[in-house]
Amino acid sequence: MDECPRCQGSLEELSLGDVSTVSCPHCEYADIPVEHESVPETPESWRDALNRFYEETVPKVDPVDVESEADAKPEPEPIARED
Ligand SMILES: [Zn+2]
Numbered sequence: 001m002d003e004c005p006r007c008q009g010s011l012e013e014l015s016l017g018d019v020s021t022v023s024c025p026h027c028e029y030a031d032i033p034v035e036h037e038s039v040p041e042t043p044e045s046w047r048d049a050l051n052r053f054y055e056e057t058v059p060k061v062d063p064v065d066v067e068s069e070a071d072a073k074p075e076p077e078p079i080a081r082e083d
Pocket of ligand 1: 026
């Protein structure tokens with residue numbers, strides 16, 4: 001049995017089919033091999049944190065105003081004039 005590189009506790013061996021890995025029940029260290037079974041680490045909170053980051057850093061800009069300015073084209077001259 002290996003020792004945890006973090007807390008020197010005894011590692012638990014886990015087997016997933018052909019793949020065996022170790023994890024530490026004391027500090028939740030996990031030696032996860034690069035496999036398709038990799039467990040995503042809380043993608044939801046990461047996305048929330050990212051959204052919060054953008055909301056706090058990016059100044060509030062009216063998207064309609066930005067679009068109209070970027071898409072600004074010269075007004076076409078009126079061809080037919082009635083005088
Ligand atoms: Zn540990």
